[in-house]
Amino acid sequence: MTHHTDADAQARPPLSEQELSWAADRLGALSTAFSNRVVGQSALRTSLLVAMLARGHVLLESVPGLAKTLAASTLASAVDGSFTRVQCTPDLLPSDIIGTQIFDQSTAAFRTELGPVHANIVLLDEINRSSAKTQSAMLEAMQERQTSIGGVVHPLPDPFIVLATQNPIEEEGTYVLPHAQMDRFLLKEVLDYPDVSEELEVLNRIEDGSIDAPAAPAVSTNDILTLQNLTRRVVVDEAIKRYIVDLVAVTRHPESALSDSAARAIEYGASPRASIAFMAVARALALLDGRAHVVPEDVVALRHAVLRHRLVLSFEAQAQRVSPTDVIDAVFKAVPTP
Template structure:
């Protein structure tokens, strides 16, 4: 199978050509240092680490969902420190205004003129804590930043720094006083990762690190092990990862299957899916799989990359029906059934 997906002569790669062994070795070394720095602060949570790295390399945004206290904020700030990037945390509340995020103009009485003050979204890594507590108006203000990587203040365009990545969190168990994210905005996130409770050994390790001062309120910042220039180079290399036509057809077949689950899996499962994934799902698989290949030290995508990412890419892009919610059917159940039904190349 390796020979099928390893062709070095793909015209879609452009003049730069496929990644060389030297470039892959350098990328693996940088990612290894970042992963080591991440693990020095965040105990366990290997899936979260992979999701953050894939999202960063694919130039996307990630939605993290879990109950409080599972190190989502720590994971975000640690990743930013590891690559020597600017980090900003925004606590979303119902009274948060769009100008509190993107910035506003403030009148200076000494100079008798308005000056622009950029908001906290103008950072490399922006953590939107409990995004579903922000009002719909404030949530919509984030769309331009996430999609266009710019903000508009008083008619003036302000580009966001590069790299730019939004890490949004939401608490699934407290729905009072929250605003459900619209499906169109959920689609803007490349991945949605569910953060699970740590294992027993990991939770014991947390206590040990708090005891020796490694973790806690007074823990020291970690030293940067990479730069934003390294991140930009990795992102450029992701664009040169080879994707075989068979893999592309596999991605399209999977996404199209989510739109016609009834025909593929029968009326019972078909009744659980109200809306399937849009073409953004195909794009997300394509971009995330190339990033996953670099994280795994390869210059080509294999079907296992797609399967590894299936829940993170699709769980927020499949809209379940009321019947599915009543029967407590999870999106992952439907996704797994679709992957079993679509032949793997």
């Protein structure tokens, strides 16, 4: 991962009107391609676009049947990228995901067979069903953007985005994702059931066949790489950075700013990854909104998705079924907006 210093930022020119309108055009095309096949799920669409712009990964929590696979494959075809889906099971081995070396009889030599993680968009279904060893292999690939098979390093394609799903209902035979690994996901989105009109629309689209029509590529993978570079050039004012850091600080020292009951709900606060995520997400949202600079609303907009998997609630809070969203809202109320 390349780290950009402040000198880099100074060297990066602010976005021009021309670049902003090009970005709006490409993002509009992507958004339309998504909505043409996936009914409703606007929060999921925003999260996927943000993750793509910010080079992040998304953890999706939802019951089965809410079009997660459709959303991921639609996104892949809309960006003209490759898509793979891995159904996680307890017997899945790291080599099943990363790839392995196979002895080829005809040449009497080993050849490398790359695994399904070598795709632009990878859907890991029910990641909490795979063993800790397989989870860590996957998370290493997400973090390093490369895999090593038989001592040879294979870079992953660019753009590369992982959507991992977990089903909150079945706990049987699942391995809970360790907190440190959840932290590697830029966003955690919780999907809800569609409303009645959306569900009717799903039935109508199934009937007229439009849901099965393959999505034509709306943009190219090169467009996505350009959009990612533009996102990095969105200006984040010093006051906004300060706002982000103050928010994350409250999660670590809740007693300093929250009411006693809200403070007791937080066992562990968020790591610096949360601050980095807030800045990356805010930049992506600004570009999605056609702006060359971040406003405080960009930090607030996806606050639940950025923080819900980064806070550890106390045992007492869990026993009282305190929702993470309420705790996050309390944190945001405690810090004045710049």
